[in-house]
Amino acid sequence: MKTTQAKTSIKRSLAVLAASCALFTGQAVAQEPIKVGAFLSVTGGAAFLGDPENKTLELYVEKVNAAGGVLGRKLQLVSYDSAGDAEKARTFVKRLIEQDKVDLIVGGSTTGETMAVVPLVEAAQIPFISLAGAVVIIEPVKKWVFKTPHTDRMACEKVFVDMQARKLSKIALISGAGGFDKSMRAECLKVAAKHKIEVIADETYGAGDTDMTAQLTKIKNTAGVQAVLNPGFGQGPAIVTKNYRQIGIAFPLYQSHGVASKEFINLSGAAAEGVRLPAAALLIAESLPASDPQRSVVVNYKKDYEARFKSDVSTFGGHAYDGLMLAIEAVKKAGGTDKAKVRDALEGVRGYMGTAGVVNMSATDHMGLDLTAFRMLEGKGGNWTEVK
Amino acid sequence: MLQRLASPRTGGLLALAAAIVLLPFLLSNSYFYDIAILVGLNAIVCVGLNLLIGYAGQISLGHAGFFGLGAYGSAILASRYGWPPLAAMLTTTLAVAALAFLVGRPILRLKGHYLAMATLGLGIIIFMVITTEDKFTGGPDGLSVVPFSIGEYTLRGERLWYWIVGALLLFAVWLALNLIESPAGRALRALHSSEVGAEVVGIDAARQKVMVFVISAVFASVAGSLAAHYSGFVTPGKVAFFHSIELVTMVVFGGMASTFGAVVGAAVLTTLPQLLTVFKDYEMMVFGAVMMGTMIFLPRGVVPSLGRLLELRRQGAASRSDPRT
Numbered sequence: 001m002k003t004t005q006a007k008t009s010i011k012r013s014l015a016v017l018a019a020s021c022a023l024f025t026g027q028a029v030a031q032e033p034i035k036v037g038a039f040l041s042v043t044g045g046a047a048f049l050g051d052p053e054n055k056t057l058e059l060y061v062e063k064v065n066a067a068g069g070v071l072g073r074k075l076q077l078v079s080y081d082s083a084g085d086a087e088k089a090r091t092f093v094k095r096l097i098e099q100d101k102v103d104l105i106v107g108g109s110t111t112g113e114t115m116a117v118v119p120l121v122e123a124a125q126i127p128f129i130s131l132a133g134a135v136v137i138i139e140p141v142k143k144w145v146f147k148t149p150h151t152d153r154m155a156c157e158k159v160f161v162d163m164q165a166r167k168l169s170k171i172a173l174i175s176g177a178g179g180f181d182k183s184m185r186a187e188c189l190k191v192a193a194k195h196k197i198e199v200i201a202d203e204t205y206g207a208g209d210t211d212m213t214a215q216l217t218k219i220k221n222t223a224g225v226q227a228v229l230n231p232g233f234g235q236g237p238a239i240v241t242k243n244y245r246q247i248g249i250a251f252p253l254y255q256s257h258g259v260a261s262k263e264f265i266n267l268s269g270a271a272a273e274g275v276r277l278p279a280a281a282l283l284i285a286e287s288l289p290a291s292d293p294q295r296s297v298v299v300n301y302k303k304d305y306e307a308r309f310k311s312d313v314s315t316f317g318g319h320a321y322d323g324l325m326l327a328i329e330a331v332k333k334a335g336g337t338d339k340a341k342v343r344d345a346l347e348g349v350r351g352y353m354g355t356a357g358v359v360n361m362s363a364t365d366h367m368g369l370d371l372t373a374f375r376m377l378e379g380k381g382g383n384w385t386e387v388k
Numbered sequence: 389m390l391q392r393l394a395s396p397r398t399g400g401l402l403a404l405a406a407a408i409v410l411l412p413f414l415l416s417n418s419y420f421y422d423i424a425i426l427v428g429l430n431a432i433v434c435v436g437l438n439l440l441i442g443y444a445g446q447i448s449l450g451h452a453g454f455f456g457l458g459a460y461g462s463a464i465l466a467s468r469y470g471w472p473p474l475a476a477m478l479t480t481t482l483a484v485a486a487l488a489f490l491v492g493r494p495i496l497r498l499k500g501h502y503l504a505m506a507t508l509g510l511g512i513i514i515f516m517v518i519t520t521e522d523k524f525t526g527g528p529d530g531l532s533v534v535p536f537s538i539g540e541y542t543l544r545g546e547r548l549w550y551w552i553v554g555a556l557l558l559f560a561v562w563l564a565l566n567l568i569e570s571p572a573g574r575a576l577r578a579l580h581s582s583e584v585g586a587e588v589v590g591i592d593a594a595r596q597k598v599m600v601f602v603i604s605a606v607f608a609s610v611a612g613s614l615a616a617h618y619s620g621f622v623t624p625g626k627v628a629f630f631h632s633i634e635l636v637t638m639v640v641f642g643g644m645a646s647t648f649g650a651v652v653g654a655a656v657l658t659t660l661p662q663l664l665t666v667f668k669d670y671e672m673m674v675f676g677a678v679m680m681g682t683m684i685f686l687p688r689g690v691v692p693s694l695g696r697l698l699e700l701r702r703q704g705a706a707s708r709s710d711p712r713t
Contacts, residue, residue, distance in 0.1 A: 043672065080665055081665075081671070084625065085623075085625045086530055086619075086621055086622075086623040086625055086626075087426075087615075087619060087623075087625065087626060088661075090422075090619055090621070091419075091422055091423065091426065091662070094418060094419040094422045095419045095662070097419075098417040098418055098419035099417065099419045110529075111529045111530075112528065112529050112530040112621075112623040112625070115529065115530060115532065115621060116530065116619065116620075116621040116623065119620050119621075134529060136529075177519070177520060178528060179527060179528030179529050182522055182527045182528065182529075183527075183529060
């Protein structure tokens with residue numbers, strides 16, 4: 001009795017399996033879609049990146065298909081959750097290339113995940129648009145690898161240019177222990193001299209620290225400091241900002257694009273008043289003047305995203321938007337999904353206006369953004385306003 | 389002869405060898421090979437960890453630390469200092485063995501929760517050192533690793549790696565099975581049932597525990613080194629606490645005190661996330677349900693529970709066909 005039961009249940013599950021297989025192949029045969037592969041940290045520690053990115057891709061693949069697709073072909077999104085794990089990212093990219101046979105890849109929420117798959121996409125010769133920040137992704141230039149987000153080096157330079165304009169040349173750094181913090185701190189130290197900025201104090205804090213008064217007091221007592229830059233991510237910068245006001249440091253405080261959000265002002269309250277940071281235009285979408293060429297792009301993306309998901313738009317989702325749109329533009333220009341042609345088309349993108357800024361790709365620049373992509377913002381009356 | 393074949397030391401080993409040899413017929417592209425290699429590497433760690441958890445009855449929540457030390461040791465020596473990968477791997481393995489030996493003695497005096505906490509702490513310290521010493525390790529963003537090479541010959545391609553990892557897994561299993569059947573293995577099992585009892589009959593408990601701790605750390609370190617060279621990139625994710633938990637889960641899932649259970653556990657838990665991607669947003673829920681289901685219905689782990697079930701059935705059939713009972 002028991003064995004027959006077991007047998008029928010096995011048979012049933014086999015039937016289900018067969019049916020689902022048929023379903024999948026049926027979909028694939030019906031029409032030749034353009035396959036966009038994605039691997040994103042939808043869950044795990046980097047979910048704040050991967051979640052909006054994944055939602056954005058789903059939303060716009062749907063929208064593009066509803067409008068008739070690309071070159072008369074539908075887009076098909078094949079997305080996997082790499083959970084911030086470089087090993088998983090690698091396996092999923094192999095799967096995208098070997099098993100799903102995608103035409104191009106958009107993804108890689110973190111630098112680690114991106115760098116882990118670079119050898120694979122280079123070997124397989126498939127266009128790959130990364131959504132991660134660090135400079136190492138595009139420097140040195142890798143033939144098949146592109147990226148959409150600004151780099152931390154650009155953020156440093158934007159801040160330093162602003163400091164120069166305010167005649168501040170001796171500064172202190174205070175940064176955390178995370179990947180973002182470390183990478184940006186290193187980049188800032190590298191480009192400081194180019195902007196005639198001298199870093200005379202360099203403090204760090206731990207990942208879970210809840211008080212940075214000690215480090216800030218040290219900075220306060222360092223003779224000659226004219227400004228402080230906090231390349232930081234997560235909760236740390238809000239605490240730094242609060243402590244900064246508590247011990248009454250008078251010189252200007254700069255934060256990074258890592259905390260460029262309304263959330264940061266909510267967390268640090270009145271202390272955020274006067275804090276400056278570089279940020280993408282998305283953060284101040286509605287307050288951009290009508291003459292701003294970027295206004296329509298960011299306002300539309302913001303509206304679409306917020307209407308669909310009922311949650312605040314983030315710059316990270318914007319990177320995915322840019323990635324998908326660049327991919328579509330390249331496929332259109334290449335007139336198909338021939339990988340080499342799509343790659344060449346990506347490299348030839350000029351004057352594309354995305355949520356991150358104007359993109360001008362070239363053989364030596366696979367990101368294509370310049371410093372105008374960042375806006376210098378200042379906390380004023382509980383909101384961000386652009387510094388002119 | 390037949391009896392010898394049925395014993396795990398020959399029959400089981402032969403079955404595993406046959407599985408490794410026949411598997412490539414099912415692997416149609418390098419993505420499947422990749423999964424098979426990851427299974428193999430995880431299985432090597434689990435076979436070692438199973439000696440510690442399943443046989444000696446000591447828990448370690450820090451084994452990802454040893455795996456990570458192996459990976460980063462190889463990566464740093466070979467990629468940053470240009471050592472030959474084989475020399476880098478051997479040096480790293482020796483260093484990890486020495487570390488395990490040094491910390492093993494004080495740590496393994498602890499029991500139960502305290503031992504779990506101490507090994508957990510060890511794992512976290514290794515993780516923190518690796519994430520903060522970014523000059524050497526590349527910090528949270530990770531580090532590229534040169535491909536494995538012996539002399540002029542560079543090991544590339546999933547197929548080649550498959551055979552290397554397969555052979556090493558076979559070797560690891562053979563080593564573990566022999567150890568278990570040796571006097572040292574019997575001493576370990578005695579320790580597991582009663583440490584006091586074992587000491588009364590003259591077993592040097594501390595020495596045995598440290599020995600098996602070092603062995604399991606070496607297994608993890610070698611697998612870590614190979615994983616680093618194979619994937620060409622290391623990130624602190626592989627050293628993190630969660631990876632330690634994953635390893636322990638593989639051992640428990642497959643069945644404690646069963647070397648083949650460790651292999652099965654590694655195979656199932658490595659491939660399951662790949663199979664479950666069909667469920668999209670519900671992936672983690674299904675994964676949890678599979679784990680819970682297995683633990684409820686096969687409480688001693690997959691391999692021992694199924695083995696017992698088969699045994700009971702055979703006994704049942706034997707008693708029915710035997711008219712005397």
